[in-house]
Amino acid sequence: MQAVVVRHPGGPEVLETVAVLKPTVKTGWTLIQVKGRGINHSEIFTRQGESPSVKFPRILGIEAVGIIADTTDEQRLPVGQTVVTFMGEMGRAYDGGYAEYVLVPNGQIFPVTTRLSWAELAAVPETYYTAYGALLGLRLAAGQQLLIRGGTSGVGVAASKLAHAMANVTVSATTRDVTKTSQLAAVGVDKIIQEEGNQLATAVKFDRILDLIGPATVPDSLQRLNPGGIVSSTGQLGGQWTLPEFEPISEIPNDCYLTSFYSGDVDGQRLQDLLQVITAHEIDVRPVKTYLLSEMQAAHAYLEGQHSFGKVVVLS
Incomplete structure (x- = not known):
């Protein structure tokens, strides 16, 4: 699969798009085919080396949206189910959403029902939930x-x-x-x-x-x-x-x-309630900028620039 790997801290140029092995499921974990992911300031801090607990090389990305590709929980997370995942040390303690597939603990994956496009849904998790x-x-x-x-x-x-x-x-x-x-x-x-x-x-x-x-x-x-x-x-x-x-x-x-509010304590019902608020009030959640996975350097450069505004999304 294609993934964006950071081998050492630095500027946007350290985000390398390369071919890596696709993860395989293990007990208690499920594989998501990533359709999109929002880009966050915390990922910029990590890329710059300001997250001491993160060891390189690492695939960054604290959030992702997509569909279940392979599962160890067929009842709650069947293959093909639309899901959202974010936080839970994804992209920090283990590889994250800057890839075509991501392997995530089952408890950190949230099935959702929504009519939003992938670009719109990818703008929601960390940003709108927070x-x-x-x-x-x-x-x-x-x-x-x-x-x-x-x-x-x-x-x-x-x-x-x-x-x-x-x-x-x-x-x-x-x-x-x-x-x-x-x-x-x-x-x-x-x-x-x-x-x-x-x-x-x-x-x-x-x-x-x-x-x-x-x-x-x-x-x-x-x-x-x-x-x-x-x-x-x-x-x-x-x-x-x-x-x-x-x-x-x-x-x-x-x-x-x-x-304060800490988005790391994700509540699945609160997430679904948020999606219902967005739908009921026809809130425009479209990202201000959309990039492809191969354009991750440009996405980071835009977000940390002085002219950035709103949410940036990278699609697979």
Whole structure:
């Protein structure tokens, strides 16, 4: 089969498309014929050598959509079944979705029913599931003011689209690049706010904040809440992983809350509920860019470039 292999850390040029042996099933694992996969910032970090637990060579890819090609669970995962898989250390502890076939533990494979195309479905797993879970955790209600920090990212775009379907809220989103204002408006953002040096160029406060930049901006986000407000730190686009010397009593305002959402705990019913929300509200989940497996270098180069916007998908 064709696969994209990384032999050592580096730029997009280390993504080599080569022929490798197709995996064979083993007890408790099932083989998926991959039809598409979304590309994620975490995979860029891994490719750059910023994931210490990942050993090279490795086939990256923390998500994939496709059909069952060979199975060890004929009842739940019959051959031909449409499935989604993501997280669970795929593409990190074992080879991932940057290949024509991927071998995955049965418990990490989720059968789905959907009318979405492969390109549309490939845009959903990690990105829309993360946005959906985080928005559920924010407990949106009609009339609230929602801010999305990191609004031009794949999860940010997904959250903008989902938020209006989930509640009658006003959606604001941040960007460091004001030339992306029209793109943000097109995906449902009501107000655009410029982000400068991890600070908001506004004094306005919000009821709910989905912070995709992460620890680099969470302390500032907490100070931007109205009473009863919630910050969900559900991303690390700022390149900072922890909150050093964070003192909760002084840094979380009274009657405000800090939470998060971890997409690694995948719930199959929540995933199917998400697909139903997308269908019922006719949410446009088409990726902003689509590439072929042999074009993985170009996909990575686009996503880490300053002009990227939304979700990038690579089809087999």
